[in-house]
Amino acid sequence: MKAITRYMNLLIPVIAVLLGLLIGAIVMLAAGYDPVAGYGALWNGIFADPFNIGETIRLMTPYILTGLAVAFAFKTGLFNIGVEGQVLVGWLASVWVGIAFDLPKIIHLPLAILAAALAGALWGFIPGLLKARFRVHEVIVTIMMNYIALYMTNAIIQSVLTKGSDTTEDIKASASLKSETFEGLTNFSTMHYGIFISLIAAFIMWFLLERTAKGYELRAVGFNQDAAHYAGMSVNKSIILSMVISGAFAGAAGAMEGLGTFQFASVKSGFTGIGFDGIAVALLGGNAAIGIILSAFLFAGLKIGALNMPFEANVPNELVEIVIALIIFFVASSYFIRWLLLRFKKGEK
Template sequence: MTNALKSKLFGLVIPLIAIGFGFLAGAVIMLVSGNNPIDGYVALFQGVFGDAYYFGETLQRMTPLIFSGLAVAFAFRTGLLNIGVEGQLIVGWFTSVFVGITVEAPMAIHLPLSLLAGALAGALWGFVPGLLKARFQVHEVIVTIMMNYIAMHVVNHFIRNFMLESGQRTAFIHGSSSLSSDFLADLTNFSRLHWGFLIAIGACVLMWFLLWKTKKGFELRSVGYNQHASSYAGMNVNLNIILSMSVSGAFAGIGGAMLGLGTYNYANILPSFTNYGFDGIAVALLGASSSVGIFLSAFLFGGLKEGANNMQGQAGVAPELVEIIIALIIFFVASSYLIRWIYSRLQSSKKEGK
């Protein structure tokens, strides 16, 4: 087996080891807190697969996570760190709902227009840090973090002063712009699963195709690897940086549209962040910034969050334990260098023993 193949296989094994360690640590915490880990994990599993409703809710929960993971991964593949996915998702959510409420048109026009509005809003929110990075070398991490707060408070301002209906939300969008599906709801015992799940699968394929099967994707990845070499080869480095952040923001914006047009069918005043954007960082990290990996890690995270409710109801385990497990999984993935070191030491010991 070649070293390249070994490295690739090891890269696939690392997330599995991290997940295993995360669940093992969670079991220890349950034991220390006086809970039965077997009962806890059985309840977690049943909360995902035990009923068609739970499974549908898991798929619904993972849909925006897929988009936020793709947003983080697309920027990372091109050498950028987009920590502003949360803000891009929020403006995408609001803008898609705004179009869903204010525009009246047939579904064939209204729904794509609402999705496009969410994508454009997210792209604009990604364009700003991309431009500042390209023109003035302002680090994108700092700008994107600050723009998360700007997004949340600006959206809250517009809802509170111009679009507020009963409670703390806007009016419901028109049915012609909704992703809700009676067919999928009936199939999953009236869960909130919507057509956005299929769009998310298409988005995974789209990111793979853009990055690995197009000339522009090659340019974007080249700029991420080495800006100086890319510039020497005749590539427009600044334009590619701006484009990368804009496309990343568009993925996040559509993720917000999944919430506005699919899960809720309205936008509400946010007392705090949704955390879908921040969870996308973990999804991309666990999924190794690959389309297939992001889809699988989004399913894991969506399942953990959905199953947490059942753990509390059936096994008496606090739902916060799931957050601890997720944090530990991220920790072990981030500590993959330690796992690699242990693996190399074991391999060396085997060779010395022969």
């Protein structure tokens, strides 16, 4: 039975992606575009040039971390919709440390990343505490805190980090994740060392949840809070800890943007979307570390490759958003796909 479940968990995301691409091709045909040329341009936009590969990996970096943030909370029975806000406060905290201190790189860079993780953890602690103590639903609180984070970070940038400007100064080189090696290999893309941090974070999540007693306790609380309570586990502490760790992953994703891609913080008129995309990444990745890495690469590739479609195939890149939405729809409809697979398996017998 376990083997069948594992087989299904692996197959369902693959089928969801294929169905999304298939129906996306039908939409292209209906709109009068050539799907072969469109997907060919998408492929070339990801793999045909070292620059595009570098940009795909660069976008994949925060996607891994936001996917981990969503997945970690979900594995412990919580739904963290506030990843976007945690990304924003982490971004601001990392840039703040990157500007304010003049330290050796071996100290400055880890300190800036740690500050981002702590800021995200604090932003996760608040809904975790409200959930644990007062049973306030984390979805409502985290959604509201996204807006608080957006306007609070904008106010701090304009009132504290600058004198009325919309953009901070650049961080010091000692806090930068930029890599001259990667620039040389990828024709000066914005790929940076953050990809290694994201992969390490994925390993940490897997190890913590699957190989430690605390991880077992967190998952047990996620499966059944009443049973965990009767087994002597502290449900409230587990809820708070889960949201704190989830927020730390999201805050680190903000550091990848502040210290790697942009090197500064600026006033934003709206959300970055990185945190919300993390929900889709976690969903497609099955909330598993390795699945999230692969899912993040797929979503990043679709986003970057889509930019090439209007130039090479005269296909609007908005069609890729339709494909992404279809993939998410089919993953969300996994019960139906699972039912079809089981019927097919019974038919074989």
